[in-house]
Amino acid sequence: MTPPETAVADPRAGRAAPSAPRATAAVPEERPAARAGAKPMVSGRRGLPAQLAVFGFVLLPLLAVVVAVPFAWGWGLGWTDIAIAFVFYVISGMGVTVGFHRYFTHGAFKANRPLKVLLAIAGQMAVQGPVIIWVADHRRHHAFSDREGDPHSPWMFGTSVPALARGFWHAHMGWLFHRDNTNQERFAPDLLADRDIVRQDRIFWVWTLVSIFGPGLVGGLVTWSWQGALTAFFWAGLVRIALLHHVTWSVNSICHMIGERPFSARDRSANFWPLALLSFGESWHNLHHADPTCARHGVLRGQLDISARAIWFFERFGWATKVRWPNAQRLARIQATAGEMGH
Template structure:
């Protein structure tokens, strides 16, 4: 049902429910790589893990992970920079290969997260059930991956109308099943060709396909769960987003989450001394090559405004 605010119609949060087929797909592509991750340690002991598997896993981890952090998150969700058409399409494809949802679905969910951060309406806050030990345990599970199994679908027309109007991104969004297949099969093909063996194809599929996707899943989901529960909060935001330094390298800078929620459109999340932000460095390279422009860097004036908000007890936009 559409509600009204100050006489204006506000579209509903949800635009329907996932079909049974899509819901089954969520279970398969969330739990399948996770089971592979659980099997990885015993299988690695005396089994097929080669340097080729490691190299392929690292390459595809960076390709798909940066597709999410730079493409899905900083570019499409928050407009931290503008990019050439071919780069936009490439980032959307790379993000799709992380198997975390199609571009428009991911962006709609994340914009809803910011609109209702740590309040009712947030799709994955760990604070929705209370502050008792049991409530926080339940909240952690919900924020980390439990929310993925809920069937309500975020209203894309409300939260991502700009992407629905972009024919290139709509095309990539419709091709999501193709890019999911590519992310698992391409490492296997490369592993088979480079080792010239079926065994090389199988081990590359396992390590650079299934295990790599599972690790990336849990790194991303940890930003939703851990980074809203523990860590430092040097900037004030209207929620509980925090910096969790142990995740900085694996998350390509996303775990500097406090600054991000204090200033969501900023292209760099790690703004303090020693805060490694691989995603921001690659955006900087794109800018130098002329592929990206209007990058919203954290200038001293921009950071001073956030600090001023903090000093007077106000909240930066979330």
């Protein structure tokens, strides 16, 4: 006798789905009050070195932004620095949006092996953590979005002005300082089984050093001067990392607080158009939470989505296959009766 079908949560989509005989069956459930014997959301506390690294990755680039204006006043910034910063921002930013997010977390397309490895490398150059940790945190976010268990919801402290201020800080940066690690075996079993990704995850520190000091090396070689190396290190290294950090964190914070909500989602995700260009389309966040595995987030007229265009490019060259593009039927299922502003 065939047992009845049960519902589990797809780790890529963060939504309830029928169970199936897949290798990634150890996936998160929708509520923290899970069935007996379920794997916990967290797997212990971070050690002191890991905690100090988090503080360093967050605070040092932020400090660079604070001193950027007086540093630039009258000297120390040129077109070479801007060009190098632009190239590194695009590589590391798309590594996060196309690689860490749409590919590794949600399976919006299939990538061949070289593209898979390159996306892991590019994403780790954003200095937002190793790929498996990043993916596990984000799948946990989708499984419990804006409810208890979400690692970075801005609504966890209430709706008063002080509570929202505290919630904004928590969603934007504060959650990074918590010492709990998301359980990777529960939220990213597929990546733990991938030798290529495990190898890249272990050498995250290598790509961190390349991302921080690589721009200075390029600047020095281009200008053939120590000053060119120093200014490129500062602007294209530290400041570029800080800018990308805050753009990414703004999707966690701002895009769950204000903006348009034209699609039906089970949380408070919203579209915030001012971030669309800098985030490569990630700030069309309402559609993403309504349909997490969709390869394009900006699906309405005028919604620029550079990450989706990159995936289209990969598909044209045969590097990406089975792309989950939106269609009329798919959008009709999640279309809200009316766009809702704010909460």
